[in-house]
């Protein structure tokens with residue numbers, strides 16, 4: 001059945017595309033918490049320790065010089081004032097999770113709220129922006145799942161955190177020849193940023209029609225595929241009752257997390273405080289905080305030896321709760337979810353990082369002007385999903401294995417057959433950025449020359465309704 005997806009598609013944006021440049025598609029488808037006891041808060045001795053960015057290597061591609069710190073002087077922004085006010089009026093420090101949530105999604109001044117942060121001129125680049133092939137391959141995955149679901153007439157296709165909307169635009173263009181699939185789609189974008197919602201509207205080439213009698217809600221359609229599109233602030237707001245396909249690419253890494261540090265008195269939560277000279281600093285909470293419950297839950301899923309060797313642990317209650325929400329929906333309505341992100345299949349220790357203009361910077365430096373993100377704990381996602389009945393969890397597998405098994409090598413070959421030299425160069429570079437590094441499956445040269453990319457640090461995991469069997473391309 002996968003072979004059916006061998007059809008036509010063209011090279012997208014970035015390239016001048018002639019309408020005749022359609023190509024054979026694939027040959028084979030191949031809680032925030034607070035601590036009012038500020039007086040007792042222990043100041044972190046090791047605040048001069050190198051930032052996590054110096055010890056981890058994360059590829060949102062094009063990042064370089066990871067150990068660089070920046071403490072440029074800046075006029076205090078609204079967000080900085082707001083954070084300081086919260087700490088002041090609360091009478092004590094806030095959790096890293098609360099800090100992260102305010103920094104990223106504060107409705108007035110959050111990092112994502114008012115701007116386009118992606119691409120060469122932004123702060124970081126994601127896979128859909130690297131190559132059209134990424135969205136197309138996710139389209140192949142979604143169509144295969146739809147077939148396994150028994151080709152329902154109506155399906156909710158939900159994307160969590162769609163960024164510029166590029167992934168979905170490429171998915172819709174790539175799948176446009178599959179009329180039954182396309183006709184079944186109701187697209188739902190879960191996006192907190194009004195600026196990005198607007199960009200998504202434009203990139204999906206949407207049009208708005210007034211409701212029939214003027215009182216009905218306006219209807220928005222993507223002219224890329226004549227599919228209805230709607231926007232929501234949370235997954236909870238997406239209507240239930242239809243089988244659902246959920247895509248979350250680089251969404252979980254932006255969810256607020258709590259950081260814990262081992263101290264002489266046991267695990268303490270790391271908090272954000274303000275010093276007497278008004279700069280942010282980390283402190284340790286003197287007593288258990290509400291998030292400790294999540295720490296205990298997470299540790300129950302781990303081997304004692306795994307925890308014994310750690311001095312830091314990150315826990316993301318929002319990721320655990322969202323996974324359960326996704327799983328319940330899929331368990332009841334049918335369908336499946338695909339989560340792709342950078343992360344580990346186990347406890348994550350100390351990965352929170354800030355990225356500005358393609359460089360790692362200090363997490364506390366001018367909050368709101370840099371992206372904050374962390375490794376995703378895929379094992380916690382698996383355990384959270386497995387607590388819900390009616391779903392099965394598959395993976396994680398590396399992005400390289402995932403895209404390779406879905407047939408990205410056939411796709412790149414098909415595109416290379418009919419393009420200019422400049423386009424070919426861009427396709428090859430994009431391909432290696434998506435699948436390169438270490439286990440890149442199609443590299444035939446010497447190991448020490450394996451192209452660097454996002455192939456192994458990014459992992460893919462699927463949660464599907466149990467009735468649908470194993471989703472491709474999971475073993």
Ligand code: SAH
Pocket residue numbers: 104105112118126127128129160161162163164190191192193196233234248249250251254255
């Ligand atoms: N998936 C895209 C963008 C990843 S960046 C890509 O791969 O290019 C994270 C995205 O999630 C942004 O669109 C951001 O605005 C959105 N986002 C972050 N936190 C969110 C939240 N709590 N609720 C809804 N959207 C959120």
